[in-house]
Amino acid sequence: MRILFLHPNFPAQFRHVATLLGKDPNNEVVFATKIENAEWQIPGVRKVLFKVSREARAETHHYVRFLENGVLHGQGMFRVAEQLKAEGFVPDVIYGHSGWGPTLFMKDAFPNSQLMCYFEWFYHAIGSDADFDPAEPLSVDDMARIRIKNAPILIDLYSCDWGISPTHWQKSQFPEEFHSKITVLHDGVDTDYFKPNPDAKLILPNLDLSGVDEIVTYVGRGMEPYRGFPEFIESLAYVQERRPNCHVVIVGSDRVCYGRSLPNNETYKDHMLKKVPLDLSRIHFVGSLPYGLYLKVIQASSAHIYLTRPFVLSWSMIEAMSTGCLVIGSDTPPVREIIRDGENGLLVDFFSPKQIADRIDEVLDHPTRMAEIRQKARQTVLEQYSHDILLPRHIQLIEDVANRGLSPQQNIASSLERQTQDFALAQGWEQQP
Incomplete structure (x- = not known):
């Protein structure tokens, strides 16, 4: 072909x-x-x-x-x-x-x-x-x-x-x-790469958090309202007041990828740090990271925050779930499609910094109960979003489209269904509804 x-x-x-x-x-x-x-x-x-x-x-x-x-x-x-x-x-x-x-x-x-x-x-x-x-x-x-x-x-x-x-x-x-x-x-998602590491300790160039037990993480291409960055920063005021040993690691560039920029070239990072008084010694902006270091961050995460407007879903949320992260996600359509509150993650009101902080407390205060949610997050990705399942379907669809004799939608749909069933049965998984 x-x-x-x-x-x-x-x-x-x-x-x-x-x-x-x-x-x-x-x-x-x-x-x-x-x-x-x-x-x-x-x-x-x-x-x-x-x-x-x-x-x-x-x-x-x-x-x-x-x-x-x-x-x-x-x-x-x-x-x-x-x-x-x-x-x-x-x-x-x-x-x-x-x-x-x-x-x-x-x-x-x-x-x-x-x-x-x-x-x-x-x-x-x-x-x-x-x-x-x-x-x-x-x-x-x-x-x-x-x-x-x-x-x-x-x-x-x-x-x-x-x-x-x-x-x-x-x-x-x-x-x-x-x-x-x-x-x-x-x-x-490559679930063989994005996998849990129970012994993970976070050590990055110029940052050693190997002795820290409470690490809250946030990942984005940029720092912007579309991905809830202002609400996340506001939530940290509550977190720092309640949890003196908690550290926060923020991965991403100080830029706007989606939506409006602020006037006078001010960034949302600068804007929010002026607005919200925080102990910056416990908040670590590490910039954009190569995959290997980004993986270390989410593997060591105690609670991972993913907020988004009703928009395109980021790869990072599913990658985090694949590593067994406890994801606290916004109760918005793209997130609700994957995260079921209290089962494989937690959901929060996008506009409520206090509720975000409350759920961070919930995660950090109940590690035993959260362990099951982490396992189910990983299982969700293994069963529905793993390359092992989706790449064969992707290749099959491309081949079906390339073959004009199979181009009508019924033939493509039935071919994909057969491919998915065969692969799921081979892996011993139950078919998803």
Whole structure:
């Protein structure tokens, strides 16, 4: 099979499935990306770069700058597609992340190839992330801009032969008329890597917490309201007042990845530390970490906080559960899909710093009761989100889409069901409802 992956940032969501496909000598795998990430080299996968001629112009109406950037990405990828065709490479299936733009013109470049799209998010002004915080009311201008932001995604929904969305919540955000060609299939977690370490002691470069018994952890790409960073920092005032020996480790960059930035280039970290008086000797901002050090943090965690608006679910929450973390998560749709309160984790009101602190107390005061919840968190991931289960399904779906004879939705759905049943039975697991 010949497959072409598309994502501006290599390898992104396609890392593991591309690695598995690249191991098969019968496959020819090409990954087109905008950013050359020297850290990642996947055996059997050829990287090619597309270039964007320019960014959206400043004078472009702000509603359509996202679309203009998408078109520019699509043009850059189209030029690379022409080069690939000249070399004799015509993919059986193209698999790209929708929204960035590289997928937009692939049906024109390769009219006889099947197009799969990874549908991560569809934007809404009402009912999900954008209007979640009542302190941030939307203007009519915001609503119009958000609606137009879906333009490149709608083109992909129309053009693609099949789509994947990682959670039921995320799929539910897409127009219902397109649901029939979107499969819910999470990227999965390497449960052999993200596993518990009962003897874990947290030692990082320039930080030794090996003698600390109470460690609260928080992980994010950035430090921002979308992931509940302000509420988390406010909760620490209660935690520090009650628990003098508790330390907090915060993993992530001091930046905004989603949502609005503060004026005058002020970061949310600086803003919240000015607002909330804390003992900073017990709060450790360790920045973004490589996987090996990040793993050490969550393995040593006594209580792991994951807060999110009704938005895209982070890999980090499921990775933390896979290590047996006691996750205290926000009672919001993407989290509720996985965490059942009191069974495999704990849920809190996103907007209640005091409740977050109360649940941290609950975890730290009842280690024996929490041990069962930790075990069930790990078991949830093993049974529903492990690479061992999901990667075979992912490969099967790609092969089914590549084979046009199996492209109708009934055939793909039944093939996936058979694959899942066979794998679950082989592992001795009961089938999940």
